[in-house]
Amino acid sequence: VSTENPFRYMWDAGADPYRAHPFALLGVLPDATQATVEQFATAREQLLQAGEQPLAGLTLQRGDCLRAAQALQDPVLRLAFDLMAHWHDAALDT
Amino acid sequence: MARPEFPAVMNPFTLHREAFASLGSRDTARAEAGFNAAMQAFARWLEDPASLRVLEVRARMIPGQAARARGLAESLIDVLPEWLRDFHFEAFYQALTTYDVPVARMHWGLLDSASRLDRFRLAFDLATMRQQVCHRQQLTSDIEATSARPRRDLLRRGERVLRVDPANAPVLTIIAQAYGALLNEAFDAASRWQRRRNIGGQAPRSPAAARRSRSAVLQAPGAARRLRRHLLRPGAADTLGRDVFLDAHEKLFRYYLSTSQIDDARRILRRVRRLSPADDGTDGPGSGGGADVRQWRRILRRAARRR
Numbered sequence: 349v350s351t352e353n354p355f356r357y358m359w360d361a362g363a364d365p366y367r368a369h370p371f372a373l374l375g376v377l378p379d380a381t382q383a384t385v386e387q388f389a390t391a392r393e394q395l396l397q398a399g400e401q402p403l404a405g406l407t408l409q410r411g412d413c414l415r416a417a418q419a420l421q422d423p424v425l426r427l428a429f430d431l432m433a434h435w436h437d438a439a440l441d442t
Numbered sequence: 443m444a445r446p447e448f449p450a451v452m453n454p455f456t457l458h459r460e461a462f463a464s465l466g467s468r469d470t471a472r473a474e475a476g477f478n479a480a481m482q483a484f485a486r487w488l489e490d491p492a493s494l495r496v497l498e499v500r501a502r503m504i505p506g507q508a509a510r511a512r513g514l515a516e517s518l519i520d521v522l523p524e525w526l527r528d529f530h531f532e533a534f535y536q537a538l539t540t541y542d543v544p545v546a547r548m549h550w551g552l553l554d555s556a557s558r559l560d561r562f563r564l565a566f567d568l569a570t571m572r573q574q575v576c577h578r579q580q581l582t583s584d585i586e587a588t589s590a591r592p593r594r595d596l597l598r599r600g601e602r603v604l605r606v607d608p609a610n611a612p613v614l615t616i617i618a619q620a621y622g623a624l625l626n627e628a629f630d631a632a633s634r635w636q637r638r639r640n641i642g643g644q645a646p647r648s649p650a651a652a653r654r655s656r657s658a659v660l661q662a663p664g665a666a667r668r669l670r671r672h673l674l675r676p677g678a679a680d681t682l683g684r685d686v687f688l689d690a691h692e693k694l695f696r697y698y699l700s701t702s703q704i705d706d707a708r709r710i711l712r713r714v715r716r717l718s719p720a721d722d723g724t725d726g727p728g729s730g731g732g733a734d735v736r737q738w739r740r741i742l743r744r745a746a747r748r749r
Contacts, residue, residue: 355458355529364466366459381505423507424517430500430523435455 352419354428361421368406370416370426371433375402378430382421390415454483465545476547481552482527483560488519501570523565527553531571535578538606546606561635572610581616593620594661601668614672618686621669622693628662652664666697679717684710689712695738697743707745710736 359366371378374388392402392413401408420426450587461476487493501507534549557566571739575581579599603610668692672678679687691714697706713736 353525355525356532359529359533364462366462369666378500379503379505422522423501423504423510423514426504427497427501427514427518428522430503431455431497433458435453 351405352422352425354419354425357419357429358412361407361412363406366432369429369433372421373403373413373416373429374420376420380433382417385417385420395404406420412441446721454480457483458634470548474551477548477552480599481526481556481562482559484522484561488522488561490734494519500686502707523562526556527562530556531574532607532678534606534742535575538575538602541602543602543605544557552606572607573608574617575607576612577634579603581703583616583619595623596620597665604672605658608675609677609681614681615683615686618669618672618682618690621665621672622690624665625669625693625697628659629696630664631659633708649714662697662701666694669694692738699741702745703741704746707742711735711742 354369355365355372357365359365361368374385374392376385376388380388380389393410395402396408396410396413403415419429444467445639456529457480461473461480464470464473464476471563494512494515497518498511501514501603504511504514509513530549530552534546534553537546537549544562548580548677553566554568555570556562581596581600597620600613600620603613603685604617608614673682673690673694677683682690691710695707695710695714699706
């Protein structure tokens with residue numbers, strides 16, 4: 349298991365980890381392959397290098413998108429990010 | 443491939459998400475309630491066998507991990523309490539070092555209440571976290587070897603920790619000992635000055651030692667006030683342990699006597715008698731067994747007569 353803590357992801361940069369998780373940073377779906385993840389990360393990283401910010405309301409630094417792709421390589425961490433990113437879509441019964 | 447949906451059950455992640463949003467908008471009270479609800483929901487969710495199945499279904503979606511899905515789900519269930527603890531502990535510590543006491547209190551309160559939940563008891567070990575705070579804040583018990591300025595800094599750091607977690611026994615012990623040492627020094631310095639004035643001229647002391655004495659005398663009233671406040675806190679005797687608790691009272695008692703605050707000294711004596719009635723005259727001060735209340739009373743009577 350990765351030493352990265354999903355609840356502290358981007359926390360030091362002042363971001364809410366439930367908003368600034370790797371799926372949001374990269375704009376990939378939960379079943380995306382690692383090749384797709386890396387492709388998206390490279391594309392977003394190029395945007396950052398060109399001085400653009402791919403996400404509204406969040407200032408990303410160079411390397412953030414590559415770090416996000418790396419985080420999704422760890423399957424347990426990826427599972428946690430999936431829960432954080434997508435579970436709120438389901439309705440609450442109780 | 444159709445994506446499996448999460449079942450519509452009480453969802454700890456949704457509660458957690460809302461708590462984070464409240465924290466982001468600086469609504470500490472709402473964030474605290476949200477984190478508390480999320481923590482309890484996480485505890486229930488981690489104990490529910492259905493959670494493992496949900497996670498397994500979800501883990502199968504990760505490309506290339508279908509065969510390991512159950513193992514991944516189990517790993518997540520194992521590591522989640524540590525992630526939660528680590529997040530709240532680091533957030534507490536960050537708030538502590540940036541003097542954000544309400545947020546630090548909120549995170550510490552969450553760690554404290556989580557430690558009482560069965561599912562989190564092992565992961566949320568408050569004693570270990572308190573030791574870690576001591577270590578990171580460099581709060582050591584080597585008070586005697588500490589010179590005036592570092593000791594002042596140490597006291598400031600310790601007081602800050604106690605504002606957030608008054609039941610931190612290692613820090614409270616260090617602080618009580620530091621104030622006690624400071625009061626002793628002030629008492630010694632005052633006696634030395636008195637002696638010097640009486641017999642006229644002794645060998646001059648080193649400038650560093652003189653500075654330290656002067657600093658102790660200047661800080662003594664504040665130290666006495668703070669030490670007393672800590673000792674009066676409910677549960678201070680249990681937190682500090684009997685020996686440290688009585689030793690701190692003795693130092694305070696001597697300080698009040700040396701500054702002719704007889705009424706305050708009398709109050710301390712009364713409190714010590716109430717706290718350890720069995721010790722009345724059975725042990726000597728500094729023996730490690732308790733306070734020699736009879737001797738304290740004799741000293742107090744002499745001081746009152748002199749006044």
